[in-house]
Amino acid sequence: MSQPLRAPAPAADSPTGGSGPAGSAPRRPATAPMRPGFVEFVALIALLMGMTAFSIDNLLPAFGAIRADFALANPNHVQVMVYAYLIGIGAAQFLYGPVSDVLGRRPILFAGLAIYVAGSAIALFAQDFQLLIVARLIQGIGAAAGRVLAIAIVRDRFEGRDMARIMSLSMMVFLTVPIIAPALGSAILFFGSWHLIFVAMLALAVILWVWFGVRMPETLHAEYRIPFSFRSIGKAIGLTLRTRRSMGYAMAIGLMMGSLMTYVGSASQVFQTDVYQLGNLFPVAFAAVAGIMALASFLNASLVHRLGMRRLSHAGILGFIVVGALMVGSSVAFDGKPPLLLFCAMVAAAQFLFALTVPNFNSMAMEPLGAVAGTASSFIGGFTTLMAALLGFMLGNAFDGTVLPLSLGYLVLGSLGLGFVLWAEKGRLFSHAA
Template sequence: MITITRLVLILAAISAIGPLSIDMYLPALPQMAQQLDGTVSQTQLTLSAFFVGMALGQLLWGPLSDTLGRRPVLLGGMGCYAIASLGCALSPSIEVLTALRFVQALAAGAAIVASRAVIRDRFGGDEVAKVLSMVLMVMAVAPLIAPILGALVLIWFEWPAIFLVLFGLSLLLGVLAWQALPESLPLARRQPFILSQLIANYGRLLQDRALLGLLLSAGAMFGALFSFISAAPFVYIDLFGFSETEFSLLFAVSVLTSVISSHLNRRLLERFHAEELFKLATGYVALASVVLVGLSAFKALYPWGTIAGLMLFFLTLLPIAANALSCAMNLHPEMAGTVSGLFGVMQFGFGALMGALTGLLYNQTHWPMVATIAICGVLSWGGRYITPVAKK
């Protein structure tokens, strides 16, 4: 029988395919725009297309994993992801790359939604939040190393090599999952895949105000993250004047703050309920939004005030995500895959919207990025007030 530690490491590695797909090629965005004759906005659309693909794909993959089981959905997704990654490396234009990034995201969504559902299959109550915190903490190493790895690849190769690395990694993870990850959803708990029933299930979930509040709070935080991801390469490299390597290190430090807080969140779950920590974290992020705007406006601190404000803001990203998803799946444990899919829709739907918005508003200053992130922080705080979360 697989141990908890091994399960966490495998699920974290599989879930990391999402942030790796997003963050590893960030240092290459300016180079890609130049070589593929694309504008800043067109290049940022390769990110937004990925976010849209992840969001739409999980609407289907979540319910399918409730019907077929987690293992076939996960393995199928990894195989399709490998093929799409190879296609990205061979893309002749920014338009083709954008389309293939969408396909790549559809496939990645299968692995991510199935891995989250596995956790709810095996654990219950606040244990879900604890395990999710562990997975997210390990998974968050990917955004730490991905830009650095991408920058290192660019020292010797050009941007297509980054997608070749993702191709090889997906094959490796697929083999690992096939050998080591057992099926977690018994036949007796599977639900038939009937379109009318699927629509009815989503309708039922969307009428749950407690669930909607959780989805809004978590989705808004990921909207802030993807706004940062979309704009940071241009702001840090072109505007602040950092090199690709310096940008990668600063990006890694920004994410590291959330890794530390995720570890703290797991410890606090031994004394407090996930609902309580969720409310505390969303209160903090509202305050952090104000601090971010204030530090960014203080010219004497430019650009370090903005950088510090972003680090403080993203401190609660993973705690909000872990506690919100735990509470959401505990509200409807019989539809863990569907809830996980809906969570992914909000996560990457907000990401696509805010990432595209930040790109469209880009005016050679840091303010579109800062303003979008601060608004997302306020929205995350507001989600907790839609309705109180009932303890299960």
């Protein structure tokens, strides 16, 4: 593991700032928390990120039951549970980053977890669909803390290819969540109603609260704290907006995430109910695609040091567009319903390339912004999540009983993302070693 890039002052190692007696190791105050080791650090960051996906994916098998319980006339309306949650995440991210740059990462994470618990409790007892949507919005506001702070904590300690490696390993663990979450949701439904799924969300929040509280010290060093003022926040956001590479890759992230959110929002209707009618086998199809994404993240983590972020991610988005074109062609050729195995293979290929692309895009967007990592992570995360939620809502509501709208989303959004990458890189691909 590489050394942390923002080392604390010498006083953090000994009360006097010295190295102790000759030949002895520096002494650490007894009350100073130890940093978690590499494996535990990755696992904790991955769980912070995974809470976001867990709160979506384990609910997907319950869409049919929720639609029936609340007598929703339009089957597409049940997708609002996904997009309300994403809107909460996107909107709250604009706040968490700047405040964490002032107060530190730990207190803001604990506040976010408390909000998430409140939203989960409201959802657990919701008696109408509108209140359930409000609860999902509150859940998203709370979950945003983990989304922002996971990236900011990694940026506090690493940069460059080391940061990309940590993010890829975290993403690999994080992507195991969609493999097991729908199956877990289905198992919960076997033993009880969809309300019990929100009990599982509450349990996850408690585990995170305890683990993070006991094992993760504050990672924002004193010299990087900024005074809370609208002027300083505005300067940090202004720096982000003026940084061509950061905004170009942020736009590409938002577009590609839009395709992913379209898939997640409509997956239940595509696989479980309307198109392929897999019923209880839906978690198997969903897990297969998620497993391919996890494999890609593992490969990205192992290859990024040898090949560089640009080579991997630029090749990834070009391949993503090619797969999108194949999806559209097969959708047209088979009247909107390609053979199940063919469609699953194409979606898996697209998600494989997505996982080679977006983590590196995120690292390249954050790379120039180390001095304002919290605010930059907050702004980029909020901007891209809201963008993905809006695109996912629009394309998800275009669902017409076929996979053509989803396929068009992959092709069109991937192509637009490539355009912003070219803008960020001034028309050149594969041009740097980073």
